[in-house]
Amino acid sequence: xxxxxxKVGVSTALVSYVLNGLEKEKRVxxxxxxxxxxxxxxxxxxxxxxxxxxxxxxxNTLGLIVADIANPFFGQLARVIEDEASRFQYVVILGSxxxxxxxxxxxxxxxxxxxxxxxxxxxxxxxxxxxxLLVSRNIPVVLTDRYLPGIPAHAVVLDNYGATREAVSHxxxxxxRRIALVAYASSLVHMQERIRGYCEAMDAAGMGANKLVETVxxxxxxxxxxxxxxALVKExxxxxxxxxxxxxxxxxxxxxxxxxxxVPEELAVIGFDGNEAFDFFTPPLTxxxxxxxxxxxxxxxxxxxxxxxxxxxxxxxxxxHQLVERGSSGKSPxxx
Amino acid sequence: xxxxxxKVGVSTALVSYVLNGLEKEKRVxxxxxxxxxxxxxxxxxxxxxxxxxxxxxxxNTLGLIVADIANPFFGQLARVIEDEASRFQYVVILGSxxxxxxxxxxxxxxxxxxxxxxxxxxxxxxxxxxxxLLVSRNIPVVLTDRYLPGIPAHAVVLDNYGATREAVSHxxxxxxRRIALVAYASSLVHMQERIRGYCEAMDAAGMGANKLVETVxxxxxxxxxxxxxxALVKExxxxxxxxxxxxxxxxxxxxxxxxxxxVPEELAVIGFDGNEAFDFFTPPLTxxxxxxxxxxxxxxxxxxxxxxxxxxxxxxxxxxHQLVERGSSGKSPxxx
DNA sequence: CTGAAAGCGCTTACAG
DNA sequence: CTGAAAGCGCTTACAG
Numbered sequence: 001x002x003x004x005x006x007k008v009g010v011s012t013a014l015v016s017y018v019l020n021g022l023e024k025e026k027r028v029x030x031x032x033x034x035x036x037x038x039x040x041x042x043x044x045x046x047x048x049x050x051x052x053x054x055x056x057x058x059x060n061t062l063g064l065i066v067a068d069i070a071n072p073f074f075g076q077l078a079r080v081i082e083d084e085a086s087r088f089q090y091v092v093i094l095g096s097x098x099x100x101x102x103x104x105x106x107x108x109x110x111x112x113x114x115x116x117x118x119x120x121x122x123x124x125x126x127x128x129x130x131x132x133l134l135v136s137r138n139i140p141v142v143l144t145d146r147y148l149p150g151i152p153a154h155a156v157v158l159d160n161y162g163a164t165r166e167a168v169s170h171x172x173x174x175x176x177r178r179i180a181l182v183a184y185a186s187s188l189v190h191m192q193e194r195i196r197g198y199c200e201a202m203d204a205a206g207m208g209a210n211k212l213v214e215t216v217x218x219x220x221x222x223x224x225x226x227x228x229x230x231a232l233v234k235e236x237x238x239x240x241x242x243x244x245x246x247x248x249x250x251x252x253x254x255x256x257x258x259x260x261x262x263v264p265e266e267l268a269v270i271g272f273d274g275n276e277a278f279d280f281f282t283p284p285l286t287x288x289x290x291x292x293x294x295x296x297x298x299x300x301x302x303x304x305x306x307x308x309x310x311x312x313x314x315x316x317x318x319x320x321h322q323l324v325e326r327g328s329s330g331k332s333p334x335x336x
Numbered sequence: 337x338x339x340x341x342x343k344v345g346v347s348t349a350l351v352s353y354v355l356n357g358l359e360k361e362k363r364v365x366x367x368x369x370x371x372x373x374x375x376x377x378x379x380x381x382x383x384x385x386x387x388x389x390x391x392x393x394x395x396n397t398l399g400l401i402v403a404d405i406a407n408p409f410f411g412q413l414a415r416v417i418e419d420e421a422s423r424f425q426y427v428v429i430l431g432s433x434x435x436x437x438x439x440x441x442x443x444x445x446x447x448x449x450x451x452x453x454x455x456x457x458x459x460x461x462x463x464x465x466x467x468x469l470l471v472s473r474n475i476p477v478v479l480t481d482r483y484l485p486g487i488p489a490h491a492v493v494l495d496n497y498g499a500t501r502e503a504v505s506h507x508x509x510x511x512x513r514r515i516a517l518v519a520y521a522s523s524l525v526h527m528q529e530r531i532r533g534y535c536e537a538m539d540a541a542g543m544g545a546n547k548l549v550e551t552v553x554x555x556x557x558x559x560x561x562x563x564x565x566x567a568l569v570k571e572x573x574x575x576x577x578x579x580x581x582x583x584x585x586x587x588x589x590x591x592x593x594x595x596x597x598x599v600p601e602e603l604a605v606i607g608f609d610g611n612e613a614f615d616f617f618t619p620p621l622t623x624x625x626x627x628x629x630x631x632x633x634x635x636x637x638x639x640x641x642x643x644x645x646x647x648x649x650x651x652x653x654x655x656x657h658q659l660v661e662r663g664s665s666g667k668s669p670x671x672x
Numbered sequence: 673c674t675g676a677a678a679g680c681g682c683t684t685a686c687a688g
Numbered sequence: 689c690t691g692a693a694a695g696c697g698c699t700t701a702c703a704g
Contacts, residue, residue: 050390069411072408075408078411083432279590282616
């Protein structure tokens with residue numbers, strides 16, 4: 001910038017004005033504007049964003065903290081967020097929390113030190129305090145995929161209650177009675193809502209007595225789910241099972257395959273989120289599809305509005321799922 | 337920092353020294369060290385990395401540009417890179433190029449403006465100039481997944497030649513003769529190497545006359561692959577096919593499923609990279625697994641060595657695949 | 673052992 | 689219409 005100013009023979013102030021498109025307001029003379037532009041081009045001038053950030057206090061950087069970027073659901077979400085952010089000249093710094101509160105805290109600290117303008121956060125269990133601290137410090141944040149009840153933070157989530165509720169109705173409509181739900185052992189509200197949707201739908205269908213919610217822990221989910229599925233079929237006489245996440249569905253399918261259970265004759269299955277594997281399973285899997293695109297887009301929109309100070313109330317957005325009906329939840333063999 | 341200095345009654349210089357662990361070299365008196373530490377804790381001091389970066393010239397930030405973060409292969413790679421980077425206090429800014437040279441260029445520019453300390457780059461077709469410019473400007477960069485022949489940039493890639501070569505040998509060993517390869521129409525070296533491995537293995541097996549390399553373009557890959565697979569079976573009498581990427585494999589499997597070709601009786605299949613869908617296909621898919629973990633880890637290691645100025649030669653690392661043998665490439669029915 | 677000061681590359685009131 | 693100058697929050701030679 002100094003070079004340009006020197007070359008043209010003006011102050012760096014003028015250069016800054018012109019390069020930031022403020023020549024109108026500052027009424028810089030057209031001749032000077034031209035000379036500055038030419039010099040900038042000639043010297044291949046690139047503004048140093050770090051210096052700009054230090055001065056302006058904003059970095060045009062978003063922090064994105066998901067559970068695990070290797071999980072395709074979060075990969076897709078990240079992609080949408082990246083694209084949206086870049087439309088507004090924002091860049092995203094990525095972090096995976098592994099559903100671990102301590103990791104999440106240290107990621108938040110790191111990104112805070114780096115002065116990100118805001119966070120899109122998939123909160124993990126027990127990290128309400130962290131989020132509360134962000135909110136109370138007025139740091140823009142939007143929770144996504146899940147929210148934290150009682151914490152006044154913006155959130156974009158699925159209507160989880162409605163999703164499992166429809167899954168149950170669909171299964172009931174196809175003649176299944178003994179329907180189980182496999183979920184994570186987590187107090188997080190998205191999981192609790194999926195459980196609540198299942199329970200209320202079972203009650204509403206007059207099958208309250210058949211309710212069976214099995215939970216597995218995040219760290220031993222694969223092994224636990226495998227044992228569980230075998231037990232469901234062999235001991236509990238379960239006719240249909242709903243898996244409450246993408247990963248749980250996959251673990252469940254591995255178990256079904258291993259034990260060679262016929263689907264849906266021995267066990268009907270409904271999955272969550274969507275995954276190519278669902279298409280190649282025999283028969284193709286019925287699943288509750290999340291509107292990933294919309295979740296990502298809205299999260300960015302709300303965050304940016306917040307950063308710009310245009311948001312004066314807490315936004316809580318619930319988006320609808322879509323039930324993709326396929327063979328794995330076809331008519332129960334007990335029905336004609 | 338000023339607050340701390342004020343509180344303790346010393347200059348900000350001392351504060352900086354102590355907080356950066358330079359109290360030994362600068363021989364700051366123990367009493368002062370303690371007071372500064374206490375004040376920092378009390379005031380909950382967080383260094384502003386932006387200011388530090390402006391002064392020091394390094395941001396402890398890596399730029400990661402992949403083809404598409406929603407693709408699980410790149411999602412996994414990103415995860416490994418993120419974890420490795422964070423071990424060394426680096427943070428990663430993410431970008432997806434969609435194999436598009438213009439997008440790639442604009443991502444590089446953006447990240448350069450943000451003064452990233454280095455790049456891990458999955459180069460797209462035709463972007464050799466961009467990379468050359470980075471190298472000539474002495475900006476640390478390591479190419480990953482592919483390299484650019486003739487450009488003196490560090491690279492960590494798969495031994496692509498060896499991978500398809502082994503796939504062919506395996507198929508030949510199981511009695512297949514008419515073996516085709518489906519690849520992207522791309523001049524990128526990883527694709528060319530996969531093609532070369534296939535061709536040379538076919539020649540070596542005395543089946544040069546049966547060589548059949550079909551290519552599809554990135555933008556219409558799904559539709560093209562579907563038509564192609566049908567034609568291979570029905571018109572070309574192809575007995576076995578190798579798909580040259582993860583995505584191509586999936587597209588191919590959709591086609592196989594749609595046309596209900598029996599695998600491996602009507603068409604044996606070998607996939608690339610690995611994907612849960614490969615496990616649920618009937619029969620499970622044989623595939624060439626990439627060592628994603630090692631690719632990510634080595635890429636970060638080489639980049640950091642370069643940033644620290646410890647690297648005085650161009651490193652070209654070729655890692656080995658692993659052939660995961662399963663039902664989709666079992667013995668040819670024509671063999672006993 | 674410690675302080676005063678320059679400087680990283682910008683932006684932006686302020687004064688003319 | 690334009691320039692001189694302060695300041696964002698640090699680090700680091702330099703002088704004592």
